[in-house]
Amino acid sequence: MMKETNYDPSFTDGADTKAKEVLKRYFGYDDFRTGQSSIINSLLAGEDALGIMPTGAGKSICYQVPALMMSGVTLVISPLISLMIDQVKALNQAGIHAAYLNSSLTVGQYYKALDYARQMVYKIIYVAPERLLTEEFQSFARSTEISMVAIDEAHCVSQWGQDFRPSYLKITEFIDSLPKRPIVAAFTATATDLVKNDIIKILHLHNPHTVVTGFDRKNLSFEVRKEKDKFSFLIPYLREHKDQNGIIYCSTRKTVEEVTDRLRQEGFAVTRYHAGLGDRERNQNQDDFIYDKVNLMVATNAFGMGIDKSNVNFVIHYNMPKNLESYYQEAGRAGRDGSNAECILLYAPKDVVTNQYLIDLGNDNEELDDFSRRKVRENEYEKLKQMTFYCFTNDCLREYILRYFGEYGQGYCGNCSNCLTNFEEVDVTAISEALVKTVSESRERYGINVIIDTIRGGKNSKIMQFRMNEASTYASMSKESDKTVRLVVNHLLLTEYLILTNDNYPILKLGPNAHYLLNKERTIMMKMMKEEKKIKPKKVVEYTDKKSAAPAVLDVNEALFAELKSLRAKLATIQKVPAYIIFNDKTLTEMAAYLPVTEEEMLEINGVGAMKFEKYGQDFIDVIKEFKDAADNSSTDSNNQNID
């Protein structure tokens, strides 16, 4: 292990190259991503740092690399046991001595780990915040050189965030209790100023070097769909992506159950996760997903925090979440390894109502007075509105998200459903008037379907039972498609010509603007899709931070990729680690494109470090060699076109 002192200012000169060497040797990566080297350099120069980077940007490297270059131990404080276990496994695989100290250890194991820690066996120790002030831990910490304390998910100290953890408040007391103040580094994906200031203030960061990296994740594509029947989209999509890993987020436990049941009936292997399940089942299901035993996870937002599964190919939101912060965080769990991934949101008007209900329900924090409570609620309603507008904008979705987080994109990304759609401006006044008139005439008693069926001239039993076939607007819009009318309803809800009640069976009522339409005083224009173009899934595109570098399109050999994956699965089972900890998908993709067969070639592949090569390099080379030989033989045989 390299021994360098972190307090020598002259050290920073060569730090860049040394840090790069460490990155390559242990993690197999050639270059730092945006923000990483600047944070690492300031930590190595002895300054505190605050990294605000989106999920998947690579925060861990920011403290793991300098930890290996400092003389003492680095403590990493992390809120979740699963995250610690995962990270420690990954570090061990990379040949780094690391351990975790949390409640998943028995008392015996805990003391043994502390013993080793005292003997400086570990370079990096993950510790749960509630352990910090215990006597055993304190006695260890006071007698050991602690170079750095890295705080993961640092927004947990802030009461403004959703993830406030009182145990995080102990961190400062712990740091103050140490004989020598270590360097403190804090990391989060939450960008609001309120949270950022809380982190600096509560954790007593000393004039921290703060790095906020761009929020854009170029390898993610974004899509919003407004389906009448979400399953009619979901099922064919899942069939088409059957070998891929995906998360389906639902807003309630009940929906998780419904979606899980339905998908199982359709023959999909799925697992589920929500706060209503027992600990045991939750952990089991989570492991099944992480270890690639089941590749579909249906979950509420309880699932995912701190889960570093890097090979998630798509994240589908079955319901619209309550704000863009949640959406981007959840969607951002796709494509963490840098390969192309899809983020699809299935919007329905009812989602708005569900979220309003959830906001009202969650707004009973007894520590707040009435005034603050009202403020928080208003704030959340505003965020919900911004989220809803995301579903209705016809402009670039990526641009919309980036603007929300205070950044500017280019206005056209070419990789979202809006950039890939042709729109035209359409006059929908007639449909709008018919809808509002029907709601008014039927005295605001029915839901969306009855109103739509009425103006489209439906003949189903409800229409007959409610005698809507006698309404003055009946069949007046029979030429319009159900889809078009539904889009208009959404538009009218958003612009408050109509409102939807907060019931189990939501009722359509007149909104504050309805009179403009009843009195025929307004024209309603809407951007409508000209033709639907499906996002063409491109072959794997390099994740690159260098703006100039054009994304490389790799020529991936699918049959070989499958073989490499099955080798990885075998090794993962033997090593008892999730497959992506051996090598992630992006690494295998590169192997299947560049076909490395020597040590030198193998080390060129992103994600193959010296230690990993030593452990697994030859196994993978063997498979690639065999594949190459077979391909050579078959290409000389004119009758044989099929390699696999």
Ligand code: ADP
């Ligand atoms: P975060 O904590 O910011 O969500 P992680 O630290 O889990 O992100 O990193 C996400 C993924 O990116 C991991 O698979 C990690 O190995 C990879 N990664 C991090 N830094 C680099 C880099 N410089 N080059 C290539 N891959 C990287």
Ligand code: ZN
């Ligand atoms: Zn776009």
